[in-house]
Amino acid sequence: ASRRSGGPPVKKDLAVVASGPTRAHVNPTGKVSEVLLLFQRHAVLVWVFFPVFVVAQWLTPGFQPTCSAGYSACTLVVVALAIVHHLYAESRAWAAVKALLTVPELCVMRQLGILRKRRCLVLLGILEDLNLYTVLTFPFVAHACDAETTERWLQSWAAVPVVGESAAAMLAIPRFWGCAAIVVACVVLGGLAGMCRLLALDGRQIELLGGGLEASALEEAPRLAGAVFFSMAQSAEAAVMPSVAQLCEEIGLQRRWVFNSKEDRGGAYAVTKAHRDVAWGKMRYESLEMYELYNQEELHRVDSAGSYHFMLKIVRKVLIANAIQLWFQSTFFELSFKSIGSEAAYKLIAGMVISGLQVFVRSADTVPKLGCPGLALTLPSMIIVAWAGAKVYYAFHCSGHVWNLTTGCVGGTGVAPATV
Structure with missing residues (x-):
């Protein structure tokens, strides 16, 4: 209006335009360190406190897992407090990572639907916290039912052609609950490895590493490289925050392109x-x-970091932490079909549902980003999930409630005809 009347331009409007964030990179000073600190705290809570709490629960009379009730329902209060901390840490970490974006990048995130997915991914992270607690308590519940489950498990293995007798003799040493504990230990060790890597990271070093790429050329705030965001995404996965991890992943993919x-x-x-x-x-x-x-070296560097991150997520989060756990839980369900209590069965089924959901959701998100290699890595997990589903189905349809992939239904003393 002032231009039409011949007067001077409104300085306030020009100041707003000049000072508002446009394409300038946001200075990451302090933000990366804040995000890493939030990741570190929740990672310690999940990968150190949870295992110690589960072992202490097993050693405390009155709170020990039983075959009739599973883990004590009172202990879910502690899990609920951990979930509250998850929500607090996720909210602050999300805001800190989002503050690293420029306005055009935020527009791209909205168009891609990344911001809309946050609520669903926060729920996925909460379910992962709960599922981790269920997985940690599972070997102790199996130990409480060991008298019957191991005997029936060895019988089902003995019925397998060619290798059955040898496998049964080997598995008789660790027993069923021991094998389950070994697999759970692999999950915990993987989580501890990710936590140790996270604790070793220094936010200031990451800022300097990522900021040197374009700061001198553009003479503006340092620009964090795409590979840095994939490193942050890996840290977010170690802290069980899939919402923040996906935001970092998408930022990393967008920052592959450097002029x-x-x-x-x-x-x-x-x-x-x-x-x-x-x-x-x-x-x-x-x-x-x-x-x-565009910078081909930076493109290849980010693509390499992204491929490593996505492959690690499929192997660690999908295959080991969920698919294999689901197989052991479904096997325990059929072995203890007659002896397990209703409360323990409901908790076990809830854990299996969460594990299956984790496999499908994470696979659907990761496979398109990896293409054929991602499909090849996900295929074993899908086969295991289908196998576990068949075990649960035939637990209700076989007379002995036990089903093998090679022999069909297995009775208490031998092989029974398969029931479909």
Whole structure:
């Protein structure tokens, strides 16, 4: 209005435009350290306090897991307090990571639906906390039912052709609950390894590492590289915060592209000429990349970091932490079908449902980002989930409540005809 009347422009509006965040990179000073501290605290709570609490529960009379009730329902109060801390830490970590984004990047996150997925992923993280507690208590519940479960388990293995007798003899040493404890120990050791890596990270070093890429060229706040965000995503997974992890993953994928004018190769004119030469068959398409106005080294570095992160997530979070646990839980369900109490059965079924949900949700999110390698890594988990589902189904339809993949229904003294 002031321009139309011939008056001077409104300085307030210009100041707002000039000072508002546009494409300038947000200075990460302090934000990365804050995020890592939140990750570290919750990781210690999950991977140190939970195992110690479960072992203390097993050693305390009156709170020990039983075959009739499973783990004590009173202990869920402690799990609820851990979930409250999860919500607090996730909220602050999400806000800190989001503050590292520029306005255009926030618009991209909204268009991709990353911000809308937050609530569902927070719920997924809460279920993961609860599922981890269920997994940690599972070997102790199996130990309480060991008198019957191990005997029936060895009988089912003995019925397997060729290797059955040898496998039964070997498994008789650790027994069923011991084998379950070994698998759970692998989950805990993987979590502790991620926690130790997280505790060793220094936020200031990460800021300096990521900020050196474009700060000198653009003369603005340091720009955290995409590989740094994948490192933060891996830390978020160690802290059981899938919502923050996915936000960091998507930021890392978007920051693969770093502008490079390539004046030494002719700049934009050389790009146009290279595209024309490819169209006319004068140049191979594979040679076109060296002329594009982006940093190929940074692109390959971020792609490598992303592939490693996604593969690690499939193996650790999907296969070991959920699919294999689901197989052991479904096996225990059929072995203890007659002896387990209703309360323990309901808790066991809830744990199996959460594990299956984790497998499908995480696989659906990760496989498209990895392509064929991701599909190949996820296939064993899907087979195990289907196998576990068949075990639960045939527990209700077999006379002996035990089912083998190779022999069908297994009775108390031998092999019974399969019931479909």
